[in-house]
Amino acid sequence: METKLALFAGVIPGAISLLVLAVLWRWRGRGAGDGPLWAAPVLIAVAVVLGDSSKFGLPELWPDSNTYRFPHAAAVLALAGLIEALTRLPAWGTLFVRASAYVGVCCMLCEGYHPQVLSTGQLVGLIGIASVGMALVAHAADRGAAALPGWRGPALLAVLFMAAGPLALLGGLSYGMHLATAMIALTVAAAIAGVVAPRLTLSSGGVTALVGMLLALILGMGVQSEPVSVGSLIALALTPAAIGVAALIPEHRRRARVWFTGLCVLGGLSLAFGQLLTARAQIERERADDPYAAYYG
């Protein structure tokens, strides 16, 4: 299973991404403009579909279990990324497209947990916080990625996704790990391609899809978490957002960096708080569940 996952979620999408990005940027990115920005969100969706199919088989049109909806989430994110890349939307328009896509991702991945785990209020709150918060994270990361030359942006994002893997493993979670693998493959490929084509950037589409996948990863792991994994989940929710945005925003935009980092920490804390509440409910339920009570009662 691990070999198959490494192959389909890592090596193959990584190789495809490297080839496509390097060739496209070398070919189209020399002149004016930002190069073929549309390629990144499409490649992200390809990486997720390949990674997911290695674990769960080919995706269905609309599966009942939200376990199998990651490819659908990736498709929505790719669509948002494409709209961003192919059109010149104003800032508010881009923010709206991102937030809408993230709302879609939240609905897709959390719908099945209502009302068993999440009440309507919790679900709406989670969707609101996660979508708006992550849209702001994406906005900051996108501006940072646009300002950074070549390989630096993708390399930083690759490090973030690499950090997410061990954090998830520390928490005893394997669910969603295949997404992290696919994202690592893509960002590493983009970083290598960035050396070949220094104008390469994942802004205007790519970052939107990547941040959306990070949201999917956190949502997937968060809802499935057990009390033992709370610590790593909090770290997972906080670290990529805070460190990532802080690292991606260029040095000279100090004020913006402080603001966005603050917002991202706030978003991360909100997610972490949600995780904490879920874990608390779990612990209380476990305490109430006395296996000897029925026997002696």
Added chain:
Amino acid sequence: MKKQLIAGIALGTAGLVGLAGWGTSEAAYAETEAASQAETYTVDNVHSFVIFKVRHVGAANFYGRFNNLDGTVGFENGQITSADITVEAESVDTGNRGRDDHLRNADFFNTRQYPEITFSGTSTDGETLTGELTLHGVTRDVTATIHDVGTGEMRGTAKMGFEARFTIKRSDFDMRGYLADDLSDNGPLGNTVELIVAIEGNG
């Protein structure tokens, strides 16, 4: 006189024994009467078990159980007539906390989305019980063979029990995690799952 006394005691003892015997046969008769009537028994969670067996990496079998279940069983003329069993998926127990957490996870039972496993058996021929099993959000018809049907009594409560055995394929219930590509039992975790449901019911 002594002989008359002994005879009297013997007669009295015989009478008492006879009376006790009459009482026993009356109790047996009442039990048979009760068994011949359709009765609904509630599942005794403490004395009931759901045990499963699945192949691991094609090399060995591992076993697990669910600790919490409830439901009702219809019983008539010494036969199971119906069974409605609900199992709490979260109560899966394989003797290893980490593995239990993984089994609850979306890779397998996805207990947060599908907290219950249900079986509703409606058709029986005395030796088998056919019904609908809902697992991981998917409902399929299954037929279980019935074994070891028995009745008893404990602290004034009528008891009945039986064991149902059946086999399912994980792939039929959309549980795709860690399956072999050819859906055989030689993947990281086998496709075929053998189940034993041992029920004790309270009348």
